[in-house]
Amino acid sequence: MIKLGGTRVPMREQKPEERIKNFKSVPLGYSEEEVIKEAQRCIQCKGLPCETECPINMKILEMIREIANRNFKRAFFIIKEDNPIPAITGRVCPQENQCEGVCPPYKRGHGINIGKLEAFVADWAREKGIKEEFHIKKTPEKVAVIGSGPAGISCAVDLRKFGFQVTMYEALHKAGGVLQYGIPAFRLPTEVVDYEIQYLDEIGVDIKLNFFVGQNIKFNELREEFDAIFLATGAGAPFFMDIEGESLKGVYSANEFLIRVNLMKAYKFLDFDTPIVCKGPVGIIGAGNVAMDAARCALRLGVEKVYILYRRTKKQSPARDEEIQHALEEGMLLKELISPKKFVGDEDGWLKEVELFQMELGEADKSGRPRPIKIEGSEFRLKMNTIVEALGSMPNRLFLSRAPELEVNKWGQIKVDHNLMTNIKGVYAGGDAIRGNATVILALGDGRKAAQSIRKYISSKSRS
Amino acid sequence: MTHPIAHKRQLSPDTYQIRIKADHVANKFKPGQFVILRIHEKSERIPLTVSDVDTSEGTITLIYQVVGKSTMELSTLGTGDAILNCVGPLGNPTEVKHFGRVICVGGGTGIACIYPIVRALAEADNEVISILGARTEKMLILEHEISELSDKTYLSTDDGSKGHHGFVTEVLKDIIAKEHKTKPFQRIIVIGPPQMMKAAADVTRPCHIKTIASLNTIMVDGTGMCGCCRTYVNGDMKLACIDGPEFDAHKVDFDGVISRLSMFQEKEAQAYKDFKKRKPSQ
Ligand SMILES: Cc1cc2nc3c(=O)[nH]c(=O)nc-3n(C[C@H](O)[C@H](O)[C@H](O)COP(=O)(O)OP(=O)(O)OC[C@H]3O[C@@H](n4cnc5c(N)ncnc54)[C@H](O)[C@@H]3O)c2cc1C
Ligand SMILES: Cc1cc2nc3c(=O)[nH]c(=O)nc-3n(C[C@H](O)[C@H](O)[C@H](O)COP(=O)(O)OP(=O)(O)OC[C@H]3O[C@@H](n4cnc5c(N)ncnc54)[C@H](O)[C@@H]3O)c2cc1C
Ligand code: SF4
Ligand code: SF4
Ligand code: FES
Numbered sequence: 001m002i003k004l005g006g007t008r009v010p011m012r013e014q015k016p017e018e019r020i021k022n023f024k025s026v027p028l029g030y031s032e033e034e035v036i037k038e039a040q041r042c043i044q045c046k047g048l049p050c051e052t053e054c055p056i057n058m059k060i061l062e063m064i065r066e067i068a069n070r071n072f073k074r075a076f077f078i079i080k081e082d083n084p085i086p087a088i089t090g091r092v093c094p095q096e097n098q099c100e101g102v103c104p105p106y107k108r109g110h111g112i113n114i115g116k117l118e119a120f121v122a123d124w125a126r127e128k129g130i131k132e133e134f135h136i137k138k139t140p141e142k143v144a145v146i147g148s149g150p151a152g153i154s155c156a157v158d159l160r161k162f163g164f165q166v167t168m169y170e171a172l173h174k175a176g177g178v179l180q181y182g183i184p185a186f187r188l189p190t191e192v193v194d195y196e197i198q199y200l201d202e203i204g205v206d207i208k209l210n211f212f213v214g215q216n217i218k219f220n221e222l223r224e225e226f227d228a229i230f231l232a233t234g235a236g237a238p239f240f241m242d243i244e245g246e247s248l249k250g251v252y253s254a255n256e257f258l259i260r261v262n263l264m265k266a267y268k269f270l271d272f273d274t275p276i277v278c279k280g281p282v283g284i285i286g287a288g289n290v291a292m293d294a295a296r297c298a299l300r301l302g303v304e305k306v307y308i309l310y311r312r313t314k315k316q317s318p319a320r321d322e323e324i325q326h327a328l329e330e331g332m333l334l335k336e337l338i339s340p341k342k343f344v345g346d347e348d349g350w351l352k353e354v355e356l357f358q359m360e361l362g363e364a365d366k367s368g369r370p371r372p373i374k375i376e377g378s379e380f381r382l383k384m385n386t387i388v389e390a391l392g393s394m395p396n397r398l399f400l401s402r403a404p405e406l407e408v409n410k411w412g413q414i415k416v417d418h419n420l421m422t423n424i425k426g427v428y429a430g431g432d433a434i435r436g437n438a439t440v441i442l443a444l445g446d447g448r449k450a451a452q453s454i455r456k457y458i459s460s461k462s463r464s
Numbered sequence: 465m466t467h468p469i470a471h472k473r474q475l476s477p478d479t480y481q482i483r484i485k486a487d488h489v490a491n492k493f494k495p496g497q498f499v500i501l502r503i504h505e506k507s508e509r510i511p512l513t514v515s516d517v518d519t520s521e522g523t524i525t526l527i528y529q530v531v532g533k534s535t536m537e538l539s540t541l542g543t544g545d546a547i548l549n550c551v552g553p554l555g556n557p558t559e560v561k562h563f564g565r566v567i568c569v570g571g572g573t574g575i576a577c578i579y580p581i582v583r584a585l586a587e588a589d590n591e592v593i594s595i596l597g598a599r600t601e602k603m604l605i606l607e608h609e610i611s612e613l614s615d616k617t618y619l620s621t622d623d624g625s626k627g628h629h630g631f632v633t634e635v636l637k638d639i640i641a642k643e644h645k646t647k648p649f650q651r652i653i654v655i656g657p658p659q660m661m662k663a664a665a666d667v668t669r670p671c672h673i674k675t676i677a678s679l680n681t682i683m684v685d686g687t688g689m690c691g692c693c694r695t696y697v698n699g700d701m702k703l704a705c706i707d708g709p710e711f712d713a714h715k716v717d718f719d720g721v722i723s724r725l726s727m728f729q730e731k732e733a734q735a736y737k738d739f740k741k742r743k744p745s746q
Contacts, residue, residue, distance in 0.1 A: 217488075246701070269735075
């Protein structure tokens with residue numbers, strides 16, 4: 001049998017025992033020779049399944065061809081036509097379910113490493129100072145973008161290309177949304193995110209940090225001041241288990257845990273002021289990307305025993321393959337088919353044990369995964385001094401309560417039509433704010449689509 | 465955008481008042497709301513109640529007590545220095561209307577937090593009785609300002625150096641016992657250490673007077689994103705930053721609030737010690 005595409009050029013990485021002592025990037029990135037070799041493996045399939053599966057239909061083959069010919073600059077501009085933040089998507093896209101998953105050699109475990117190629121080109125351009133430059137013809141219309149995550153960033157870039165005056169509001173003191181406060185630096189280096197934000201500034205996006213729309217500025221005031229609005233407010237409010245003992249010391253939401261570690265740099269405590277207390281054993285509830293990130297942060301805070309406590313099994317984990325793989329290499333322990341019943345504290349109010357149910361898998365539910373079912377009477381206890389609940393999150397209800405005229409569904413996700421327009425004319429929404437916990441690339445796609453819709457909306461308004 | 469300190473005043477041995485430039489907060493502020501500051505790039509985010517605003521010059525007044533590293537660092541700054549970030553106003557405003565007779569109880573720096581509320585309630589034509597308490601006379605702040613706005617002001621100190629010798633809750637109990645039957649109180653607002661608010665709630669619960677407490681839980685973002693300010697009110701989980709900071713004091717799980725406030729104690733002590741070592745002049 002011929003092995004189409006050969007074997008993958010391995011990615012050099014920091015060794016697990018080294019990397020759990022730092023927050024630096026785990027993959028070290030391809031060299032020029034390696035990236036070319038990897039690109040040359042592409043067999044140029046008919047129908048381009050990879051491009052079809054990429055949610056933004058990036059021109060992957062053209063990119064690969066240019067890389068194979070050492071034309072990194074041209075590759076960069078090809079990527080940029082579709083993707084404003086390739087250094088980020090290349091690192092965090094769930095490639096195995098998208099572009100790479102349908103690449104023929106993937107079945108043998110050797111799909112073309114499209115994400116890493118994409119990230120290489122973007123990093124190369126950043127290091128060389130090569131940027132997409134465009135002539136901005138000024139138009140007087142003003143658009144507000146609320147939220148600075150991937151949806152907000154991609155929308156703002158396109159809106160500037162169209163010439164609109166763009167003001168971006170962000171509640172936190174740093175822009176980037178989840179890219180900044182959630183995804184840890186060992187997966188997505190801070191300088192990569194900062195670079196994209198700086199680019200926004202360079203192309204003239206007016207970024208207003210520390211502005212919570214609804215509180216600092218009323219939503220209605222924005223509607224008067226701007227010709228159109230894009231809501232990219234994400235889904236940043238954590239769910240809790242709602243079980244006994246949740247207010248014990250030592251119990252965190254993944255958001256609090258990750259915000260302290262990543263945004264506030266608690267891992268550099270004393271140099272930075274924000275503290276974190278993370279005593280082992282640590283139990284992380286959930287098994288998605290967020291859970292893996294929390295587990296890997298806990299390992300880097302020096303904890304020896306970090307457990308994922310998951311009600312299904314590894315096979316059903318929604319996390320990226322690479323994340324699970326990396327976390328296991330770093331010593332994360334997986335406990336499957338268990339679900340917390342209550343948290344038990346000591347006399348000082350600190351968590352000391354978790355009581356759990358044993359679970360079994362039943363019929364498939366709506367997500368297509370088998371439904372976990374409690375086994376009554378199976379309760380048992382594990383010693384845990386820290387718990388991080390990574391159960392997913394929902395749109396911010398403070399914002400929604402300050403904009404009651406916006407239509408939302410029962411999960412608080414903003415309702416939109418096929419143009420991403422909300423029930424309010426001229427107000428658009430995208431990303432996690434309309435989807436719940438989705439992905440960077442879907443948020444990015446929404447941002448771009450909303451920019452198009454806003455352009456059409458504004459031009460029809462000015463004609464009438 | 466940074467926030468220059470326009471004015472600084474020491475109110476007591478460990479309490480300071482600063483006025484900082486923050487137009488965006490000044491324009492929107494209502495009594496009961498707070499801001500979150502970050503002094504510099506490496507600072508934590510600390511919540512402080514806004515005690516006054518001047519919309520014409522776009523400044524807000526904050527009063528803080530030095531209790532740890534961040535507040536101590538803040539106290540080293542003065543006119544001409546600037547604070548890096550200030551987000552707000554956050555939280556829900558106090559319910560202000562004509563209730564009739566109200567009692568405002570402030571303990572420690574809680575006095576600073578109750579000050580704008582006293583003013584707003586007085587402006588809404590309420591009969592305001594204020595009870596202010598501190599450890600000792602020197603720590604009793606804003607006595608003059610608050611008594612000017614109040615129909616009557618009572619003082620108390622733990623050591624008896626001024627006013628009643630003991631706790632504000634004893635004064636509160638006394639006033640209620642003497643007056644509530646003949647001239648009932650419609651509302652009581654208490655702000656101070658959680659132990660004090662808990663005790664005040666215990667005093668007012670049997671007489672069914674609606675009592676409001678403002679919770680000073682630990683906070684990070686202040687916008688409902690981290691859940692670290694969670695607290696139980698009537699058995700339901702609430703977030704102090706967006707559902708509060710004020711809640712029905714009779715329904716708050718104060719023991720939970722008190723316990724969670726000590727979660728980072730060890731680290732805070734370490735940061736404080738480290739900071740003092742690095743800044744020996746302090
Ligand atoms: C820990 C973690 C790991 C993840 N890992 C991956 C991964 O590996 N791959 C992947 O594809 N996806 C991942 N995701 C999901 C992905 O990050 C999100 O789907 C994506 O960031 C959503 O983008 P967004 O622009 O819609 O919102 P967000 O990134 O959530 O940004 C929203 C921003 O809006 C701000 N905001 C909200 N309300 C207001 C307001 N009223 N005024 C002003 N500002 C406001 C918020 O502060 C926030 O900064 C991860 C998520 C988390 C939490
Ligand atoms: C809504 C709100 C309004 C407040 N208003 C005022 C005010 O007007 N004046 C004032 O002096 N203080 C106020 N506080 C308390 C103030 O935020 C804390 O004293 C300050 O954060 C302590 O920081 P530190 O580093 O100096 O002390 P630390 O060493 O960090 O802490 C000392 C103690 O302060 C408490 N604390 C620590 N971090 C926080 C935090 N992020 N939020 C709340 N409490 C914390 C804990 O009990 C801790 O043990 C308010 C708190 C809240 C939540
Ligand atoms: S954007 Fe994501 S899905 Fe599309 S090619 Fe890049 S890594 Fe693959
Ligand atoms: S699916 Fe794989 S091999 Fe085929 S064109 Fe895309 S990258 Fe190349
Ligand atoms: S401070 Fe983070 S949710 Fe309240």
